[in-house]
Amino acid sequence: MSLEIDIKKTWPGFRLDVRFKAEREIVGFLGASGSGKSMTLKCIAGIVRPDEGVIIADGVPLFDSDKKINVPPRRRETGYMFQNAALFPNMTARQNVLCAAKGMPDRSRKLNRVKELFSIMGLDGLQDRYPAELSGGQQQRVALARILMSEPNVLMLDEPFSALDSYLRWQLEQELAVILGEFGGTSLFVSHNRDEVYRLCHRVAVVSRGTLVADGDKWELFNDPRSYDACLLTGCKNISPAGPVSDRTIAAGDWDMTLECGGKPAGDVKYVGIRAHDIVLTDACDLPNCFEFEAVSTLRDTFSYILLIRKAGSNAAKTLRLEMSREKYESLKTLPRYVQLPPEKLLLLDK
Missing domain, CATH: 3.40.50.300 (P-loop containing nucleotide triphosphate hydrolases)
Structure with missing residues (x-):
């Protein structure tokens, strides 16, 4: 049929x-x-x-x-x-x-x-x-x-x-x-x-x-x-209005960040999203889309931890939601200083 x-x-x-x-x-x-x-x-x-x-x-x-x-x-x-x-x-x-x-x-x-x-x-x-x-x-x-x-x-x-x-x-x-x-x-x-x-x-x-x-x-x-x-309804918790800065970079207004798009064209971008489990904590500061961050809140879910974070020193920026397994979070002695939004994980939205 x-x-x-x-x-x-x-x-x-x-x-x-x-x-x-x-x-x-x-x-x-x-x-x-x-x-x-x-x-x-x-x-x-x-x-x-x-x-x-x-x-x-x-x-x-x-x-x-x-x-x-x-x-x-x-x-x-x-x-x-x-x-x-x-x-x-x-x-x-x-x-x-x-x-x-x-x-x-x-x-x-x-x-x-x-x-x-x-x-x-x-x-x-x-x-x-x-x-x-x-x-x-x-x-x-x-x-x-x-x-x-x-x-x-x-x-x-x-x-x-x-x-x-x-x-x-x-x-x-x-x-x-x-x-x-x-x-x-x-x-x-x-x-x-x-x-x-x-x-x-x-x-x-x-x-x-x-x-x-x-x-x-x-x-x-x-x-x-x-x-x-579509991004929202498929479960993405982090979405910001965005616009092109150059052919391969965008400005995410809500997060106060300029982001590299990983080779994807930025010309028609109106929003950018990233899923909570794709955000990476790191001690390296030389990675693309890497920023020093501050944790606004930490929540324990049933099997994971949820961190509400924002760019350090940017009080006007809205928070990003980062999720990781309970085991991974509890294995950290201290939180890394930086957070990365991997370019290949960015969701570029044109409408």
């Missing part, structure tokens, strides 16, 4: 304008709350009607505003999993799954498929329980089994872990990774959690204020996000 989306939808104070293509792959939609991720999925599923544009699946239009085509949700062969399980409270887990098997007239085939799905989801023995008798993780598994029962060509998951605690999130994520890997169709996974997206998806589409600001291979996007929004 391939998908081609080019849609627009306007509400008071918000405009959705999304264009992308997806093949048989797992695409992660990464963005802040209210950015338009879930609304995009609802348009694909047919729950929300775009104002204009097209939604095409394997060359067949599901929606085309010019041709007046709007295929009903039940005929789109898409599976949409909401943030909450949305199970029918008066039905058992088995009945909830069976109700999605309208295309299977053979009852024995339906029952065998339900048994298979309950086994895959680790739900054996829970078939006759009602939703209120299931844990949050079990409800999400039943909801996913119900979607797979309908044999969709497109699987859409809208923050399926948001209501779960950290242990259940991790457990369900591992199970979902196997299911998505075996699904074989197009999967769209919505989240505002960067780590979930990077673990589960092949490709990442970054959504901000109703539009896709970046779309591509997840590692390429992480290493070279190109835009401020």
Whole structure:
């Protein structure tokens, strides 16, 4: 199944304008709350009607505003999993799954498929329980089994872990990774959690204020996000307005630093970023982008230390966040005097 989306939808104070293509792959939609991720999925599923544009699946239009085509949700062969399980409270887990098997007239085939799905989801023995008798993780598994029962060509998951605690999130994520890997169709996974997206998806589409600001291979996007929004949403904690000083150097205003770009052109740079784990403490002062620093604050995280630092003697400069493992930090007898922002690790952003 391939998908081609080019849609627009306007509400008071918000405009959705999304264009992308997806093949048989797992695409992660990464963005802040209210950015338009879930609304995009609802348009694909047919729950929300775009104002204009097209939604095409394997060359067949599901929606085309010019041709007046709007295929009903039940005929789109898409599976949409909401943030909450949305199970029918008066039905058992088995009945909830069976109700999605309208295309299977053979009852024995339906029952065998339900048994298979309950086994895959680790739900054996829970078939006759009602939703209120299931844990949050079990409800999400039943909801996913119900979607797979309908044999969709497109699987859409809208923050399926948001209501779960950290242990259940991790457990369900591992199970979902196997299911998505075996699904074989197009999967769209919505989240505002960067780590979930990077673990589960092949490709990442970054959504901000109703539009896709970046779309591509997840590692390429992480290493070279190109835009401020993409850089921020992929987890970068250090971003400063910047501008060219020469062809290969930039001024980072918030940090009061002039930085070498490592051979990359500086002409169109508007912001510069560096990830917290890429900043280096050093005793050598002759390295490029090396500055004497002062530690404003030191915070101990669960498995790491976070240092908030700034250029020494520059009280107007904003702090940079530096992170290192607990073992590495505790092995230091004293903090080095200098900090380096390696040129090859700088993220140059042109928008």
